[in-house]
Amino acid sequence: MTSIAVLPRRTAVAILLSLGTLFAANHVAARLAFDDQAGLLLAIVCRSGLTLLALAGFVLWRQPRLRLASGLIKWQIVLGLLIALQSLCLYSAVARIPVALALLIGNTFPILLALLTWALGGSRPTRRACLLMGLILCGLILVLDLPAWLSASGPMTPAWKAGIGFAFMSACVFACALWITEHRLSTLPGAVRSLYTILIVFCGMLVAGAAGVLPGGMNPPASGLGWAALATLSVLYATAFTILFVFVPRLDMARNAPVMNIEPVASLLFGWLLLDQIFGGLQLLGGAVVLGGIVLLAYSKRR
Template sequence: MRSYPRWLGIAILLVIATVFALNHVAARVAFDHGTSVVTGVVFRSGGTALALLALLFILRTPIRLPPLTTRRALVIGALIALQSYCLYAAVARLPVALALLTFNIYPMVYTFISWAAGVERPLPSALVAMVVALFGLALALDIAHTGEALTDRWAEIGVGVAFATGASLVFGSVLFLNARWLHGVDGRVRSLLTMASCSVIALAGATATGAFALPHDGTGWLGLSLLTLFYGSAITVFFVVLPHMRATSDVAVLNFEPVALVFLGWAILGQTLAPTQIAGAFVVVGAIIALGMAKH
């Protein structure tokens, strides 16, 4: 299979990361105009599943899997539904860049789960990268305070940070299970099953609890439509270009997403961060990239 020039592959990944970031901006617009969080999960997952199904149909890729593998994919889909809800709940409560930065500690979660399971032991350099990432996150969240200042700040952002952290914990678990349960399964087929089951589970939960709420105006509908379009197109294009990448390590470029959100959140949503918070964001992204590239 012909590979792209490396510069082109990196440029495409930067565009994909930016489109992923726009998905979160669109989600915040939808939530601010009456859309419930679970509705966003239903539309995003369902739209992505349809896009992937169309892609697999065009490429004539078989999607039949053994029953055990299918059941495992459905379990992972349920976890993805929980992760998606938590992440969007964080986006609805925090500046979008801070929500995604907190979520992006999931490589640390995956590393610790693998360590606890006896699969692999991280090198000291990886542990240093984790500490640096947590320090940068504290700067980005502006929680490097003590006493009453910390209490006030936590009262302001605590619920959103808790949701983003929960999303990170669940997604780290998903990565661990993916590597063990679905190893060797075509990534497109794997994502189709998990996104489809995620959408069905979210819709069932929303219907049972009465939490399904559509936008109450045109702006909200635009946000809901765009979050579905941005996420579905980004994940579909990612799976199309991934086999053509010269180096799989280049996928670390997708960590540009929270950096893009710093600027998109400011330009579109008017969400501003202090210089120390922006510096913290760059520290987090750099540390996570270092962690991902560290050899175990």
């Protein structure tokens, strides 16, 4: 079997930085669409539908075997449903709190994955990993500005409570999805797993919309700006996901994956430029602590 040539590290890092920026822009575009009354389910349907078309074209070109072993079918369905739920939770958070804050909380999934793996019989987190997890949690306390809320000088509104809860739930669900991917579907080719996962997300959101599970979930935007934002988020996500999917065998992800944590940083910039979302100095420091801890945790795990 011919090995796939890995791209030079500078090229790989540049691609991952670009992809992280595209994913961040997708979430900012989603917030613009939600502010224009677009439904959460509609946004995910548009996003996953366009991505499904792109992946289907790639799979038809490569022509892998699409049949699943009987023991993998149930885990593939569970994975697809978890990713659908994670998408809904993250977009629900983006609709309520600043985009960068939602992504920072959502990106704590490595902590939850390490704890879940340990709880299910995997290796225990090292002392270094535990210290880094504690550092990340301290950074989150600063980002969330908990001291101000506790002193009643910055009360937490119901929307913020819900947004923070949805962001944390997205991290929990994504950690579960990654555990299933690593421990139950690791033998399944990435092309097949990704195609079926996006297909389940797309169909699941359509069914949820038709059943009225989420009131207003399929509402169209109120103006042309909302439609433009909806189209933009779909194109950005489909482009980033497809490029990542195609190039991932050549990006040396075991070494370079932490570069993708540029996403919250890019969303902070886009949120400031397009949404007037501004953080205080202490919150910015907390965000830097969270990102630094996540990157160090990712690199230490790979070593």
